[in-house]
Amino acid sequence: MIPLYGFLEGDTIGLLVLANGDDSLAEVASKLQSAARLRAVIDGPITVLCGGQPIDPNTTVTEAGLQPLARVDVRRGRSA
Amino acid sequence: MLKRDDWLDLARKLDWELSYVSERDAFPEVQSGRPWLPQTDWAGWDEPFRTSYPEYVAGQQAKEASVAAVRAAVGRLEDFQRLPPGWLESLKLHAATLPLAEFAAVVGNLRAARFGRDSAWRSAALFGALDEMRHTQIPLLLMHDLVRWDPQFDWTHKLFHTNNWVAIAARHLADELLLASDAIEFAIATNFVFETGFTNVQFVGLSALAHGVGDRMFEQMVGSIQTDEARHAQIGAPVLATVVKHDRQRAQYLLDKWFWRSWLLFAVVTGFSMDYLTPLAHRQSSFKEFMHEWVLDQFVRSLDEFGLERPWYWDLFLEALDNYHHMVYASAYSYRASVWFNFVVPGPDERAWLREKYPASWPDFDPIWQRISDRWRASDPGNDFAVHGTAIVSFCDLCQLVLSGGTPRDNAANILDHGGRRYVFCSRPCRWIFEQEPDRYAAHKDIVKRVLAGEAPANLVALVQRYFGLDYATWGRDAFGGVYPWLDRSRP
Numbered sequence: 119m120i121p122l123y124g125f126l127e128g129d130t131i132g133l134l135v136l137a138n139g140d141d142s143l144a145e146v147a148s149k150l151q152s153a154a155r156l157r158a159v160i161d162g163p164i165t166v167l168c169g170g171q172p173i174d175p176n177t178t179v180t181e182a183g184l185q186p187l188a189r190v191d192v193r194r195g196r197s198a
Numbered sequence: 199m200l201k202r203d204d205w206l207d208l209a210r211k212l213d214w215e216l217s218y219v220s221e222r223d224a225f226p227e228v229q230s231g232r233p234w235l236p237q238t239d240w241a242g243w244d245e246p247f248r249t250s251y252p253e254y255v256a257g258q259q260a261k262e263a264s265v266a267a268v269r270a271a272v273g274r275l276e277d278f279q280r281l282p283p284g285w286l287e288s289l290k291l292h293a294a295t296l297p298l299a300e301f302a303a304v305v306g307n308l309r310a311a312r313f314g315r316d317s318a319w320r321s322a323a324l325f326g327a328l329d330e331m332r333h334t335q336i337p338l339l340l341m342h343d344l345v346r347w348d349p350q351f352d353w354t355h356k357l358f359h360t361n362n363w364v365a366i367a368a369r370h371l372a373d374e375l376l377l378a379s380d381a382i383e384f385a386i387a388t389n390f391v392f393e394t395g396f397t398n399v400q401f402v403g404l405s406a407l408a409h410g411v412g413d414r415m416f417e418q419m420v421g422s423i424q425t426d427e428a429r430h431a432q433i434g435a436p437v438l439a440t441v442v443k444h445d446r447q448r449a450q451y452l453l454d455k456w457f458w459r460s461w462l463l464f465a466v467v468t469g470f471s472m473d474y475l476t477p478l479a480h481r482q483s484s485f486k487e488f489m490h491e492w493v494l495d496q497f498v499r500s501l502d503e504f505g506l507e508r509p510w511y512w513d514l515f516l517e518a519l520d521n522y523h524h525m526v527y528a529s530a531y532s533y534r535a536s537v538w539f540n541f542v543v544p545g546p547d548e549r550a551w552l553r554e555k556y557p558a559s560w561p562d563f564d565p566i567w568q569r570i571s572d573r574w575r576a577s578d579p580g581n582d583f584a585v586h587g588t589a590i591v592s593f594c595d596l597c598q599l600v601l602s603g604g605t606p607r608d609n610a611a612n613i614l615d616h617g618g619r620r621y622v623f624c625s626r627p628c629r630w631i632f633e634q635e636p637d638r639y640a641a642h643k644d645i646v647k648r649v650l651a652g653e654a655p656a657n658l659v660a661l662v663q664r665y666f667g668l669d670y671a672t673w674g675r676d677a678f679g680g681v682y683p684w685l686d687r688s689r690p
Contacts, residue, residue, distance in 0.1 A: 121650060123592050123601070123622055125609040130566065131529035132592040132601035132611050132622075134646055153589035156532050156573060157566045158606070187620045187646075189613055 120179055120186050124150035127193045128158035135190070137179045143168070144175035147192045165197040166190065172197035206250055211318040213237055229313040231382025233445040240440060243316035245432040254325050258332065261422050265336060268418040273340060275347055277415065283542070283677045285411045288475040290350050290539035292404070293341045295368055295467055298358035300333035302376035306388055310381040310433070319385075319433060326389075326430030333423050340419060349671045353538035360667035361654070363645050364537055367598035370642065371463055375456070382437060386449070387456040390434025394500070395457065396464045398427045399492040407472070410480040435500075442504050451634065454509040457497070458627040461515065462522070462597050469523025470530075473555075474541070478548050484555035486519050511627045514610075518603070518625075520559040524552075525602035528566050532587040534674035535662050542677050543570060545684040562606040575687055580679040588658055593644040595621040596628035603628075616640065 124135040124146070133153045137146050143166040151160065166175050168182050168190055184190070216224055227234040249257075278286070307330055310323035341354035357365050358372075375387055401424035408417035441449040465485075472485040483491070501508060509515065531541045544552060544567055553560045570585060577584035592601045592611075603625035604610030612629055614621045616636055623629035632639050645661075648654040654665045662668050 121646070123611065123613075125601075125611065127608075128562070128565070128606050129609075130525040130563075130602055130606055132609060134590040134592050134649075153587070156585065156587055157528060157569060159569070185620070186650075187613070187622065189611065189622075191609075 120184060122146065122179075122184060123187060123189045124153070125189065125191045126150050126154040126158055127160065127191070129154045130157060137184075139178065139180040141179050142175060143173055143177050143179070143182060143190070146179065146190060147175065150190070150192050160192065160194050162194070163196045165193045165195060167193060202250070206248060209250060210248065210321040211244075211316070213241070213317045225313055225315060227380075229309065229380055230315055231313075231380035231384075232448060233382075233441065235315065235440070235444055237315060239444065240315040240319070243319050243436050243440065245318065245322055245436060247322070247429045247432055248318075249322070249325060249429065254328070258328070258426075261425065262332075265418055265422050268415060269340065271414075273343070273415040275343060278344055278413075279347065281413055282411055282477045282480075283540075284475040284477055285413060285480075286348075287539045287541065287677055288471040289341075289413070289416060290353065291467060291470060291475075293337050293351065293354040294357040294538060295364075295463075297334045297337045297354060299368065299372045299376065300330045302372045303327075303330040303388065304334070306376040306379060306384045307430070309379075310384055313381040314385070314433075315381070319381075319437065322430060322433050323381075326433065329426035329430055332426065336419055336423065340415060350538050350540075350674075353672065356667065357538065362537065362666040362668070363593065363598070363600075366645065367593075368463070370598045371459055374638075375459070382441060383452060385434050385437035386441065386452045388434075389431050390438050390500075391453060391456040392460045393427050393431035394434055395493060395497050396460050398424060398431055399496070400464065400468055401427060403488055403492060404468070404471070406482065407476055407480065410482060411477065438504060442506065446506075449504070450506055453501070453506060454511070454627075455631050455634070457509055458511065458515070458625075458631065459597065461518070462599060462628075465518070465523040466526055466599065470527055473523065473552065474527055474544060474548075478551055481551070484552075485523060486555065489519055509627075511630075514626060517605075520556055521605050522603065524556070524559065524563050525604075525606070526600060528563060528570075529591065529600050529602050531570065532585075533591060534676070535582065535586060535668065536658075536666055537674045538668060538672055540675050540677040543567065543574065543680075543682065543685075545571075545682055547684075559605065566606070571685060574676075574680040574682075575685055577680060579681045579687075582675045582680070585676070585680060590646065590649060590656065590658065590661070592622065592646050594624035594628050595642070595644050596623055596632045596639060598642075598644055599624060 119136045120139060122135045122137055124133050135146060135149050147164055147166050165172050168184060173182050221237060304327045307323045307327035311320050311327055314320040314323055338355055341351045344351040358369060379387055401420045405417050405421045438449060469485045472488060534541045549564055549567060573585045594601060601611045601624045610625045612623055614629055617640060649656050655661045662673060
């Protein structure tokens with residue numbers, strides 16, 4: 119398991135998300151959305167950012183090179 | 199018989215010329231602080247109260263008698279039971295964060311009473327230590343009477359002895375501010391920034407709020423404490439003046455560091471109370487308005503007087519005034535079982551008030567409270583865990599508070615790799631403070647690191663019960679069980 123700091127746009131707090139190396143970033147985003155659902159939700163397309171850079175959501179955690187306690191952001195809309 | 203002014207300085211301002219030990223041995227830098235200066239550079243030190251011991255004792259005796267009289271008249275359990283529910287939660291929050299921090303301040307003052315560089319400074323610090331003992335005992339005494347009615351009041355004494363996340367954050371601040379600071383840093387950080395800048399005026403504001411809701415006991419308590427604070431806080435300015443003269447850069451650093459650290463705690467404790475827990479009818483101003491009127495204007499004036507700059511993060515701080523306590527309150531509401539007091543959902547009227555007071559930021563917070571209200575509407579009354587977070591939240595490696603910096607659109611958390619470890623900070627100022635003295639902070643583990651190391655449970659309920667020290671009788675709930683007149687459960 120790889121613990122990650124997840125930040126959902128519209129939420130008020132960072133959450134710890136436990137991911138597997140072969141989880142896609144879309145799955146990580148889904149876990150984060152589920153954990154933050156009481157306070158915030160994004161309807162429609164999302165963008166996943168790792169280290170501030172948008173990454174293809176089909177990329178796995180391992181492929182994205184995410185180390186434990188890396189920051190992952192989930193934002194509204196598709197990246198340009 | 200000598201007149202007061204003829205003998206007073208023999209008692210309070212008498213510095214010996216040392217001959218058996220060197221000044222550096224008697225006042226080592228590690229205890230007395232930087233910059234280390236010979237006593238001659240401190241010889242002009244003075245403060246306006248110039249209190250003698252008999253005056254101190256007589257003044258304190260009168261204050262104690264006054265607190266006791268108010269307690270006898272309006273400090274009974276029935277008097278507290280009549281107070282608005284939200285206000286009682288504010289009381290629990292303040293009561294728990296205050297007394298044992300004050301007890302730590304006894305140590306800081308006593309260090310200054312021994313290692314302060316001028317005898318008048320040491321004399322004033324000794325009175326400060328006696329003050330802080332009183333500030334420990336008064337809330338412990340008053341709140342103890344309430345424990346048999348509501349066990350959450352037991353946290354007045356218990357908080358600092360637990361590994362509750364608020365206790366870890368409070369200890370991280372209090373240990374450094376009050377226990378570990380040398381005499382100079384203590385004077386600038388505690389006396390000048392924390393007391394003159396924040397708590398002295400906070401107690402004035404809280405006293406007025408307590409008066410508004412009819413809590414005469416709390417009004418009397420904080421008013422009485424404030425008069426002590428106003429006196430011993432005067433130690434800060436003359437120390438700062440001397441440090442500015444000899445090492446302006448260090449003075450600026452200490453101010454920048456401690457203003458931010460003080461602000462974070464202040465925003466949580468007082469921001470919650472003023473903008474959420476005080477009933478709307480009794481609110482006199484928003485937390486932001488209070489900060490501008492009572493804290494910022496005075497602090498900026500002080501900086502100007504000392505020829506110092508505003509902290510480098512001033513624009514971030516102004517942005518935080520619009521956001522930080524709202525970020526933390528919404529987060530803490532949704533993890534309220536992790537603390538020892540209850541929370542209130544802002545209803546339509548409160549949200550309209552907050553929208554008026556925070557036009558720039560409230561549009562980002564309103565949807566959050568709408569979602570929480572909708573969740574309550576769909577849940578049974580009293581079923582708190584249906585309207586509660588379940589994931590483990592994350593914490594700042596400096597302030598140890600939750601990662602709730604910035605805004606809902608853009609959380610300000612940032613990562614730093616240092617010495618083979620990864621650190622996360624809620625804000626750029628917290629990261630900056632860490633980077634100035636990493637050896638001071640690097641070994642401390644936040645809650646997430648403790649969970650990952652197997653020192654704390656990863657399951658939230660186990661974490662709350664086994665690590666945070668709470669149980670069914672004491673963990674935080676919605677103060678109204680989710681039953682609000684404005685929350686119409688008949689609506690789909």
